[in-house]
Amino acid sequence: MVNASTSIFLAMEHGKKGQKYCFDKVMKQIPWNEQGLIAAIAQDAQTKEVLMLAWVNAETLIETLTTKRVCYWSRSRQTLWRKGESSGYHQQLIDAKLDCDGDAVLFSVQQHGPACHTLRPSCFYLGLELTQVSILSNPLSNTNKISYDS
Numbered sequence: 001m002v003n004a005s006t007s008i009f010l011a012m013e014h015g016k017k018g019q020k021y022c023f024d025k026v027m028k029q030i031p032w033n034e035q036g037l038i039a040a041i042a043q044d045a046q047t048k049e050v051l052m053l054a055w056v057n058a059e060t061l062i063e064t065l066t067t068k069r070v071c072y073w074s075r076s077r078q079t080l081w082r083k084g085e086s087s088g089y090h091q092q093l094i095d096a097k098l099d100c101d102g103d104a105v106l107f108s109v110q111q112h113g114p115a116c117h118t119l120r121p122s123c124f125y126l127g128l129e130l131t132q133v134s135i136l137s138n139p140l141s142n143t144n145k146i147s148y149d150s
Helices: 008-013 023-029 058-067
Strands: 038-044 050-056 071-074 079-082 091-098 104-111 126-128 133-135
Touching: 008 023, 050 058, 050 071, 050 104, 058 071, 058 079, 058 091
Parallel strands: 038 104
Antiparallel strands: 038 050, 071 079, 091 104, 126 133
16 A cells, blocks of 8 residues: 555556555545535446436445445435435446545446436436527436435
């Protein structure tokens, strides 16, 4: 293991493939925002489609890595958000990666059911152009059952 006392992320910039760093030391140097969060992107492990953007704190990140079931932090409810806990539309963690400066994490997941609370496969279903915004996908099931806990 490499020991970087100043900026572990700077040290990792110069690291070589296969080098290992202490998880606890990396966690202490993650630049958590004022709410103690970093962005989390969920991506389908097979198709590579970006499914959603949410937030994690240290507790939810550790729970995700431990259980292999993705857990986020709900900013609106100020509580743990175990993806799919009530809807059944959970995300099975395949892989997790921090970005180069540690302020975002990419979860490669196996998605079970729709990822979006609108019951669409992805939260990114609005095509954005200079003159219009287009709906790019339909819900996977009845939209009368939109889930704010999907």
